Amino acid sequence: MAASQGREPAIELINVTRRFVSPTGKSLTALADFNMTVERGEFVAVVGPTGCGKSTTLNLVTGLARPSAGEVRLMGGPVNGIDPRVGFAFQKDALFPWKNVIDNVMAGPLFRGRSRSEAEKSAKDWLARVGLSKFLHHYPHQLSGGMRKRVALAQTFINEPEILLMDEPFSALDVQTRTVMHEELLKLWAERQASVVFVTHDLEEAVALADKVYVLTAGPATVKSVYRIDLPRPRVVSEIRYEQAFIDYCKTIWEDLRQEVETSYRRASEAA
């Protein structure tokens, strides 16, 4: 990461704590003393047991939520509301079902006050890149799950985010489509060199995509350990999973993660 020398990291979470207070006044801690650093152009994956607070970290970076204690910094500055340099990919479909494909992709530039013709031109460009040039006037319900995800990626990438946050974006897809989407994402990322935080519960997905994998503890989440993944790029996701180095990474990290998954599972069954 020679390019990032001497510049502030893209994202810093410094001793962040996030509490939720329910309407009846009960407090629940989702994150406690959380520290994370994402360098510019770095691809970071976050894994942890279900419901441990992975998504909360992303909401803090977008500015949709504020930390109860600690500090969140983007490109060296504090987070004030929603930052225009941030793009977000949702787990669920967050496309607008009443807009057709091209209008969905144009939404971002239009919200940001660019002209219609300009927005249309760049939307067509992005849709061509994700291979959907023939579906400009289809509505989301007419597309398959994988195609909808592609539209969502184009919708996010058109704003040219420097920071890309992804909240289990491919978890609803079938395995083949997911692998195709991984390739697609790595291709777009390599062109843009954005800094990515990719939240997932799928360890293999994390190892295949990321430079760094953060393992979180069962809630309240803190960072348990950080692994650097030194697999060469460009990676071919469909083949990388048969390489010995990949398998070793998965084994090591899984040993670490398993204890937390078991803790979280035990708590859930005790509560039930």
Add this chain to the structure above:
Amino acid sequence: MTDITMAAGYRPGTSDTEIEAAAQARIRRRKQTVLFWQIAILVLLLGLWELASDMNWIDPFFYASPSAVVARLQDWALNGTTEGSLWYNLGVTMEEALIGFVTGSVAGVVVGIGLGRNQMLSDIFSVYIKAVNSIPRVVLAPIFIMIMGLGLASKVALAFVMVFFVVFANAFQGVREADRDMIANARILGASNWQVTRTVVIPSAMSWIFASLHVSFGFAIIGAIVGEFVGARFGIGQLISIAKGTFDAAGMFAAIVLVMVVTLAAEYVMTLIENRLAKWRPQQSLDTH
């Protein structure tokens, strides 16, 4: 020709075109059967009514008969009513109902979306809205007529309150049901609060709002007619009221038929508009029937 289909591996009657043709024929037959029974039931009911009336099984003085109702409608249409031309009276009622419907639904949508988007306002006003909503709307008719007189204003006001609460409740609920992720998505893509309301909240509330508009046009007509019962110089409600005073059963039924036809026509227009606006929604496939 058969050896071609055989060569492609189809048994006779199982190629795609044949299956489609059979399915289309089945759909056509089903539609025809439905239509046949719809008409048959109407003819049967009207026939029974006519017969019962003619044979004096029911008292024609109180129950009239389809032929008497048609005759009365014809008479009104050609010679006018005691209160002037039929079209004028119908026009008066429609004007009241339409103005009440449009103002009531616009106000309902605006207030519903306003309160739906603002938690504080909705917490404060919810108790008042519940309280006012618990008043049966028709009891307001005498008050409105007392305050606003026998003319247009009192009927419009009544139609307005009939429509407002239905549309308001649905618009409010529709806003509350708007998808959290979709709103977050719009905000991160760069939408301002107003842009979120306009491009996410209102479209997603639209199917709720339309559901209420269907019912509430009927409510607007109820408002206008009840207002006319209580006090008016013209209108369909006034015609019914006069018919009642003169024990003119055919006149009452004739007025009811008129209102029915007009409301159905309005409903039809509304469905057309809705279908145009909702072209993004998935079509139901045949299997779901």
